[in-house]
Amino acid sequence: MMAQGFDYVIVGGGSAGCVLAARLSEDPAARVCLIEAGGRDTNPLIHVPVGFAKMTTGPLTWGLTTAPQKHANNREIPYAQARVLGGGSSINAEVFTRGHPSDYDRWAADEGAQGWAFKDVQPYFLRSEGNAILSGGWHGTDGPLAVSNGPDPNPTSRAFVQSCQELGMPYNPDFNGASQAGTGMYQTTTRNNRRCSAAVAYLHPVARQRPNLTVIVGGLVLRILFQGTRAIGVSYASAGRTRTIRAASEVIVTSGAIGSPKLMLLSGVGPAAHLQAHGIPVVADLPGVGQNLTDHFGIDIVAELHGHESLDKYNKPHRAAWAGLQYMLFRSGPVASNVVEGGAFWYADGPGSKPVPDLQFHFLCGAGAEAGVASVPKGSSGITLNSYTLRPKSRGSVTLRNADPAAAAVVDPNFLADPDDLRIGVEGVRISRDIFSQPSLRKYIKAIRFPDDTVRTQAGFEAYARQNGRTSYHPTGTCKMGTGAMAVLDPSLRVRGLDGIRICDSSAMPSLIGSNTNAPSIMIGERAADLIRGNR
Numbered sequence: 001m002m003a004q005g006f007d008y009v010i011v012g013g014g015s016a017g018c019v020l021a022a023r024l025s026e027d028p029a030a031r032v033c034l035i036e037a038g039g040r041d042t043n044p045l046i047h048v049p050v051g052f053a054k055m056t057t058g059p060l061t062w063g064l065t066t067a068p069q070k071h072a073n074n075r076e077i078p079y080a081q082a083r084v085l086g087g088g089s090s091i092n093a094e095v096f097t098r099g100h101p102s103d104y105d106r107w108a109a110d111e112g113a114q115g116w117a118f119k120d121v122q123p124y125f126l127r128s129e130g131n132a133i134l135s136g137g138w139h140g141t142d143g144p145l146a147v148s149n150g151p152d153p154n155p156t157s158r159a160f161v162q163s164c165q166e167l168g169m170p171y172n173p174d175f176n177g178a179s180q181a182g183t184g185m186y187q188t189t190t191r192n193n194r195r196c197s198a199a200v201a202y203l204h205p206v207a208r209q210r211p212n213l214t215v216i217v218g219g220l221v222l223r224i225l226f227q228g229t230r231a232i233g234v235s236y237a238s239a240g241r242t243r244t245i246r247a248a249s250e251v252i253v254t255s256g257a258i259g260s261p262k263l264m265l266l267s268g269v270g271p272a273a274h275l276q277a278h279g280i281p282v283v284a285d286l287p288g289v290g291q292n293l294t295d296h297f298g299i300d301i302v303a304e305l306h307g308h309e310s311l312d313k314y315n316k317p318h319r320a321a322w323a324g325l326q327y328m329l330f331r332s333g334p335v336a337s338n339v340v341e342g343g344a345f346w347y348a349d350g351p352g353s354k355p356v357p358d359l360q361f362h363f364l365c366g367a368g369a370e371a372g373v374a375s376v377p378k379g380s381s382g383i384t385l386n387s388y389t390l391r392p393k394s395r396g397s398v399t400l401r402n403a404d405p406a407a408a409a410v411v412d413p414n415f416l417a418d419p420d421d422l423r424i425g426v427e428g429v430r431i432s433r434d435i436f437s438q439p440s441l442r443k444y445i446k447a448i449r450f451p452d453d454t455v456r457t458q459a460g461f462e463a464y465a466r467q468n469g470r471t472s473y474h475p476t477g478t479c480k481m482g483t484g485a486m487a488v489l490d491p492s493l494r495v496r497g498l499d500g501i502r503i504c505d506s507s508a509m510p511s512l513i514g515s516n517t518n519a520p521s522i523m524i525g526e527r528a529a530d531l532i533r534g535n536r
């Protein structure tokens with residue numbers, strides 16, 4: 001069969017890929033193809049905010065687990081990554097944060113990512129953001145990515161924010177404003193109580209109208225095709241057949257921080273010895289491909305409530321039916337909740353101990369929402385508080401299990417390899433317990449079940465962290481931009497030593513930023529579009 005031809009082939013229709021497909025196809029002369037391994041985003045759970053709680057496992061994910069975690073009791077931890085149009089932005093918790101300005105200044109000043117200081121990336125954050133409430137220098141109001149306030153916080157979420165204040169944290173109405181520190185309600189990537197994924201924000205409004213944009217779903221890209229050191233297209237599997245697509249201008253890899261390095265390795269780009277061990281001919285020996293994996297290691301505490309104030313009360317079928325009806329008729333009620341309603345950024349060693357917070361907290365007004373997290377006894381209701389070290393020092397890797405594109409990569413985040421990560425993580429658990437002990441939340445709580453009262457000593461808290469911590473879904477850095485031997489990309493996101501190929505997603509981050517990673521991945525897509533079009 002004749003190969004199809006385009007100017008740009010974008011591999012992976014996730015947060016960054018959807019942005020690039022929309023932006024590059026603005027030029028009617030550019031022929032753009034977006035190819036996504038997962039299906040269309042038709043599952044209704046994607047579009048209702050509460051659906052997050054049902055999607056961290058199952059058909060919209062790749063079903064990954066980590067390699068045994070040496071510093072976490074050798075556990076193989078479930079590792080949710082999206083496999084559907086919209087990628088992470090279709091299944092995530094919709095929390096809208098974008099790190100601290102100093103994260104981007106660090107990329108530029110210390111990590112060789114010239115042109116990515118906060119002053120450089122801020123215009124892209126603003127261009128992407130369509131905030132329904134906040135405006136001014138820190139916020140965009142007209143961008144495609146809708147951002148809004150939760151409609152009606154659960155009573156326990158309100159009590160969480162009050163408890164944080166009782167513990168001494170200031171109330172912060174805007175984690176993306178002048179100061180990150182404090183507690184408040186998260187803004188979410190939602191519009192009119194519906195999820196606003198990157199597919200909803202960027203792709204769907206243009207996909208049907210632009211004859212120069214082709215979207216292929218259910219197409220697993222097997223490898224990038226090279227002529228010498230120039231990328232010329234991709235081969236992909238769909239419905240049992242292998243096909244080829246040509247890229248006259250560029251192949252743009254946006255397969256996420258696990259998918260992008262895996263695809264590069266399968267295509268012969270990576271550490272030569274690793275490729276040779278799997279019988280893959282070496283196109284470019286780039287030692288950094290798949291290395292530098294950095295993720296947030298979230299540690300949850302869970303409390304059982306006296307009553308049923310949290311969302312868990314809707315686990316009963318008749319209540320769930322009412323909630324569903326309320327949402328269908330009025331688009332309100334518990335289905336409009338993203339579950340992770342309240343939050344905080346704070347300091348492991350007390351206020352002022354660091355220039356910026358080193359811990360982030362996510363309050364879930366329910367228990368057992370995410371795969372692999374402890375819950376309360378059946379029939380009772382609970383709440384969960386997750387915290388993580390914002391800038392972990394541990395580094396892991398993504399490597400090939402074998403040369404079969406259908407096989408899962410070996411994902412080893414190497415959680416807690418650095419003792420500082422454990423120390424700060426443990427402080428997060430202690431502060432979480434202190435928050436649950438403040439008057440506003442205490443009145444709802446029957447008992448903190450995880451960790452229970454037997455966990456009291458430093459050793460006990462450390463053991464708890466090793467046994468209960470898990471991914472917070474923020475893998476980054478596996479094809480990092482910058483300078484030095486381990487940098488895979490130059491600051492224009494071009495793969496070093498190759499032509500006609502860039503990697504433009506969360507894997508390009510030189511280091512993990514201090515918050516959730518969806519908005520930053522979308523920012524990378526926005527900036528990449530300008531770099532590719534030569535607007536910068």
Ligand SMILES: Cc1cc2nc3c(=O)[nH]c(=O)nc-3n(C[C@H](O)[C@H](O)[C@H](O)COP(=O)(O)OP(=O)(O)OC[C@H]3O[C@@H](n4cnc5c(N)ncnc54)[C@H](O)[C@@H]3O)c2cc1C
Pocket residue numbers: 011012013014015016017035036037038055056080081082083084085086087088089091092093094095096097219220221222254255256257259260263472473474475505506507516517518519521
């Ligand atoms: C469960 C969960 C909850 C999260 N919660 C939040 C949150 O509340 N707030 C926040 O800011 N961030 C959150 N995140 C993180 C955020 O969503 C991600 O950082 C972001 O989506 C990453 O964007 P990306 O473009 O790099 O990759 P992705 O969005 O993961 O996109 C990669 C896409 O490429 C596809 N792909 C991979 N390999 C191939 C291949 N070989 N061929 C074809 N297609 C391929 C994948 O199927 C996927 O759709 C969460 C993530 C998850 C998984």
